[in-house]
Amino acid sequence: MSKSECKDTETMVLRAKLDPLQELVDSYKNQIQDLKAHVEDLRESLRFCKGRTTTKDSDSTTSNDLKNQKSNTRIQSKLYDLDLKDTDKAIAGTSFSRSCLDFEESSDIHQISVPGIVPFNVLCDATIAGPGWTVIQQRVNGKVHFYRDWASYRKGFGSFDGDFFLGLEKIHRLTSNSRHDLYIHMEKFDGSTMYGHYDNFKIAGEEDHYRLISLGKCSGTSRYDALRSHEHKKFTTFDNDNDEWPEGNCAIFSGSGWWHDHCVNTNLNGKYFNSEVQNEQSIFWENKTSLKKVKMMIRPRGN
Template sequence: MCKIKINATVFLIILQIFLVAAAAFEETCEFDRKLEEQCRMHNYKTVKPLLDYFRQVRNELEDKEIKENKLNELNSDLMEKYHEIVRIHEKFMKEATLLDEYKNKVFKEKNDLQSCQNKVDKFESEINSKQNIIVKLERELAEKSTNFEICQVQLKSLNSSLIEKDEKIKRFSENIQNITEHQKTIKLQLEQSKIKLIKKDKDNQICRAEVDILNKTLLNTLIPSSCSPFGDSDVHPLNVSGIGFFDVLCDSQLAGPGWIVIQQRVGGNEDFNRDWATYRKGFGSYKSDFFLGLEKIHRITRLKRFELYIHLVTVNGSTYNARYDDFKISDEDSGYKLSLGKFSGTIIWDAMRVSENMKFTTFDRDNDIGDNNNCAVKYKSGWWHSSCYNCNLNAPYGPDLVWFIRYPLKKAKMLIRPKESMKK
């Protein structure tokens, strides 16, 4: 197609050139009539090839137009065929979809059929099993029918026996009635006895109450409030106003008679890192380490003036003591504040003085005067901490159990007794 368009363009250009040449040639011929024939011949010879070529081009154009018309007709037929193929393809896809649906239905019906077949097999198995059970039951029924006949015979025999037993029951009923009347008589006698016993129990309770009152009066009269009456080193009961009876460890060996041991460190078996309630109540064993209890110490020392004696044994075996002539602690509302009095003893350092007028401190109740730390938490022990201490006889065994830094300890005891006993 492109080649034909180029040939037509060339042809038009040549034709235009030819027309211009022909016009120029005619003007020349007017001046030279003589050469008219020669011009005509020359024109014919010149134009003829061009006219032949023009005819050829025109024929080719006509052929090309015919071919193009045929090509357009073929394209039109092809498009119709294409649309027809598209319609056939869409129809095929719809039929394929329907075929898939039919396949799925067939598979589902096949599965349903298999399931039904399984159910049928199961039902047949159950029917066979039940038939076997029916046969077995029929056999058992036949056996039981025979047994039933035997039971009927036995029942007749039992009925006759029952008649005889009914007569015996009547006789027994008469006897039981007689016995019941006798039981009623005994019951009345028992009730009367119970009334007498209840009266005696009430009399016994009154007697016991009177005995308890007498015993308490006797105990209050006989049991002392200190260890002064005892001359040994053993556990004895005390009766202290406001707290009642409790046991204490008395000591008459270390510093004379009548001492109450309120604290003891001799074995290292007891943990002294305790809370406020435990220190208030007391803890430990009199055979090893113990703390008597803040409330008991307060109740004892408020009765009269007490002396404090501290027995110390250093890690190298040296023995020392420290005395304070007016020891007491306040009540719980005041934090069990410590008072000491004057210091004396074989040890030269008054290490307890820094704790005077200090409240007791435990890890759950911080009464020390330190700004940053709870001394009981830091040193794992309750004590009359200031910030924190020069001696702490409740500290864990090790470098913190000291009387000043110069005296590391392995044993310590705190003992108190009334000041008046010193004059005896």
């Protein structure tokens, strides 16, 4: 590798580390503002409750004191939730949807909750393959790059109105909670579409490097079961090499975090190209031919 190529690689690695950090900072800023507004609302509720205390008689005072006490308990509970010290306790007794199935024909952003993780937003899709699908990855315009580090893929990145990856930890929690189908919708640059459908998609937790545990049976309009060679493989990023290529890191070679083996048979997290090309770093399903759009979706099976 030449000096210029080494410099380009170092630049790509540094950019891949810097961009998600900036996004994380911006995300934390927004969360802090939201939390401040929430806390102020709770304080206002507390002031309102205190203001209603009267001394007309002992029964009235006792009644209002009980109301204030209950209000304080609710406020402390909400503040505790914000602190996120104990996820399972934070969501105990609260009604949350478990998947996009609860939102039926909606193709919008909704909040769901699964055991072991705080409630989070997801993009639901009911237009491509019927109701109830949760979008876990989307490629539409290339405005978000996918050559990212392990922490970024674990947490998730991007925007629901463009390119995004939901996050390995969320996908793990979802697929561990119940059996899921995986539907991969792909659009070529000539406008034609194809899909791959797997009936038992599941990934492991971080302790097993988010290994692709199973795919199940494959069906669809694609000619190839292109994802099969990645089954049982661990997730690899440029800073966390878990692939089966002894000479190097497949994430660096293919320009993407993925369930790499030796290295890619399909590369849906690859680099976005604005036209059809033959490139091993592109977003492709087969024959290294770049795709225009991709949407990976999961849905609980048996509903």
